Amino acid sequence: MTSLRAKVYLRKRKSGYTAIFYDPDRSPQQKYVTLRTKDKDIARRKMTDLEHRYTLSTFDPWKDAAPQEGVLFTEAIERYLKARSDRRPKTLRADASTLNLFASSLRAGFLVQHVEQRHVDAAWRLIQDTARAMDA
Numbered sequence: 001m002t003s004l005r006a007k008v009y010l011r012k013r014k015s016g017y018t019a020i021f022y023d024p025d026r027s028p029q030q031k032y033v034t035l036r037t038k039d040k041d042i043a044r045r046k047m048t049d050l051e052h053r054y055t056l057s058t059f060d061p062w063k064d065a066a067p068q069e070g071v072l073f074t075e076a077i078e079r080y081l082k083a084r085s086d087r088r089p090k091t092l093r094a095d096a097s098t099l100n101l102f103a104s105s106l107r108a109g110f111l112v113q114h115v116e117q118r119h120v121d122a123a124w125r126l127i128q129d130t131a132r133a134m135d136a
Helices: 040-055 073-083 089-104 117-135
Strands: 007-013 016-022 030-034
Touching: 007 040, 016 040, 073 089, 089 117
Parallel strands: none
Antiparallel strands: 007 016, 016 030
């Protein structure tokens, strides 16, 4: 059950906004949850949603990981390979190699929903360059 003395604050940082949950009855008393946005209005909406979920006891920032919308590209690779586990090992290694090379062309924490044609083109060039280097 949530404490009646708990409060939630919004803080702007260089990387974006953070919700700070404060509860004097918990340890540590403050818990930071990144909101993954630089827009103040979106941050307020996300913070209000988290605060509402906290009061309903469906989200506890001291126990639960920060909710994240979407799927990380690296997580999607893992899911894909797991779903194809019935394939031959050589096929899985080839798929993993290609997808991990593509993932290495993206910044860490990249979501699948943000992949655009330009990312695929850049990765394709990287794959071709790598193949040429291996042949030489």
